[in-house]
Amino acid sequence: MSQGQFSSASGMLMIALSxxxxxxxxxAGAGEGKKAFDAAGCAACHQIKGPAKEKTIKDxxxxxxxxxxxxxxxFKKEFLGGWLEDPRPIRPMEFYSLTKTNQGNHPKxxxxxxxxxxxxxxxxxxxxxxxxxxxxxxxxxxxIIFVKKQSCYGCHQVKEKGVITGGLTGPSxxxxxxxxxxxxxxxxxxxxxxxxxxxxxxxxxxxxxxEEIRDLAAYVSNLN
Amino acid sequence: xxxxxxxxxxxxxxxxxxxxxxxxxxxAAAAAENYRFYCSQCHGLGGKxxxxxxxxxxxxxxRDHTSKYEMEKLTDEDxxxxxxxxxxATSKSTLMPPFGRTLTAxxxxxxxxxxxxLCKCKAQS
Numbered sequence: 001m002s003q004g005q006f007s008s009a010s011g012m013l014m015i016a017l018s019x020x021x022x023x024x025x026x027x028a029g030a031g032e033g034k035k036a037f038d039a040a041g042c043a044a045c046h047q048i049k050g051p052a053k054e055k056t057i058k059d060x061x062x063x064x065x066x067x068x069x070x071x072x073x074x075f076k077k078e079f080l081g082g083w084l085e086d087p088r089p090i091r092p093m094e095f096y097s098l099t100k101t102n103q104g105n106h107p108k109x110x111x112x113x114x115x116x117x118x119x120x121x122x123x124x125x126x127x128x129x130x131x132x133x134x135x136x137x138x139x140x141x142x143x144i145i146f147v148k149k150q151s152c153y154g155c156h157q158v159k160e161k162g163v164i165t166g167g168l169t170g171p172s173x174x175x176x177x178x179x180x181x182x183x184x185x186x187x188x189x190x191x192x193x194x195x196x197x198x199x200x201x202x203x204x205x206x207x208x209x210x211e212e213i214r215d216l217a218a219y220v221s222n223l224n
Numbered sequence: 225x226x227x228x229x230x231x232x233x234x235x236x237x238x239x240x241x242x243x244x245x246x247x248x249x250x251x252a253a254a255a256a257e258n259y260r261f262y263c264s265q266c267h268g269l270g271g272k273x274x275x276x277x278x279x280x281x282x283x284x285x286x287r288d289h290t291s292k293y294e295m296e297k298l299t300d301e302d303x304x305x306x307x308x309x310x311x312x313a314t315s316k317s318t319l320m321p322p323f324g325r326t327l328t329a330x331x332x333x334x335x336x337x338x339x340x341x342l343c344k345c346k347a348q349s
Contacts, residue, residue, distance in 0.1 A: 057261045098264055098276055150310075151318040155265065155277055167277035169265040200261055203325040 033120025036113040048124060052197050060198040061096055070126035070195060074184040081118035083179075084109045090179075092157060092168040096200075101168075126187075128194045134182040134218050142219025145212055152216075155201065158223055170201060173223050182221035189213045251330075255338035258331060262323065271342045284317040295343035302347075303336045 037043065045065035047053065052067065054060045071080070087106035094100040109117060146152045155170040164174055176185075188195050190213050192203050208216070260269065268274040271289035278286050287294055298306075298314070305313040307327070311320035327335065340346065 057257055061261075093276060098269065149318060150321065154282070154319045154321065165281050167266075167282070168279065169275075169277055200265060202262070202321045202323050204322075206325045207322055 030116075030120045030123050033116035033118070036109070036116050037120055040107060040109065040113070040117075042107070042117070050126065052193075052195060054196075054198050057198055060196075060200075063096070065095060067195075068121055069124055070129065070184070071121040072124045073126045073129035073187070074181060075121070076179060076181060077118065077122050079179045080121055081115045084114035084117055085111055090171050092172060098169070126194070128191060129181070129184050129187040132183045132186045132214070132217070134186055134214055134221070136177055136182050136222035137218050138222055139215050139218040141212070142215035142217070145208070145216050146219055150204065150208070173220055176220055176223040180221055182217050185221050186213060186217035189216060251334045252338065252341075254331065255334040258327065258335060259338055262326065263335075266319075271339075282319065284319050286320070289339050289342045292343050292345040295339065296345045296348040299347040300336055300340075303339055304332055307332050307335055 037048075045063075047063075047067040048069050048071075050067075050069035052069075054063065085108065087104070087108060089102040089104045089106075091102055094102050146158075152173075153166040155167040157164050157166040157168070157172040157174050159165075159174040164172075166173075189208070190205055190210065192199070192201075192205060204213070259267075259271075263271075264275050266273075266275045266277045266286040267289055268278070268286075273286040273288040275286065289295060302314050306316065306320060308322065308324035308329075310322035311317045313322075323332065
């Protein structure tokens, strides 16, 4: 090999290597987040690879925590990091319990790990969640469905005039505006079995029209 | 051993009876599991209308499914309709949700039978 050939080959190698480092540093957050996720034992309670596995009520009750394989489509980025550092109860009851209230004892992460894990979780997207163009807003048609036509508050807490009210078995929707993506709320209501094939909330797909589901998603994702 | 006609008949009848019983009890077990998972959150584990969602500020209390007085007012048809389409189907509160897209028609019928066992009652004629 001549001198010239050698230097051009090593030049190529340098370019390839620096490209590799550049690419890997762009994903360092997610990579470290995955490491921190594994190190903290989060996988013991959370499924991070789709699709949904549960087929029977027994499968659903055997879950120790909500599945996170579509976390990046469901949550708002700003919410996740903060919650992992300071996890306040989302479900008023313990997971799938009808008798015990949520003790607020979810594992906590330090600031850096919380940010890294949030970065990793935000990368877990579900192709079923499409850009719906829904804007969170005090949608009157959505409100009427929520409080009257379907009484969603029967299982979900909401804040009405500053007071928390509503049922306890579903995740609290007070503060849904900070937590949930409107696109995901719409996808979940339209196509619930992709995300939760077996769950204690009834399916409304086919009971509500697509238009009603969009109104509801706008309303729910605006709840403070 | 060669079976004569009447032995065969008895064997077939026994097998059919066994299948019927096993089938009926499988339905009953599934209905009990469905009740616990879907209905108890409002109606309570024992069906007395005292599940965790029956909080003080709920405007309407879930029906006490053990109450003969309340439950005999409903025909079997009413019970099936209200489980499938929600409270609006019997002009009751929409706090009773529709399960027609969650449970199959046969699961809903089995649930109706389960409720009849809870109240130990039939529709008043």
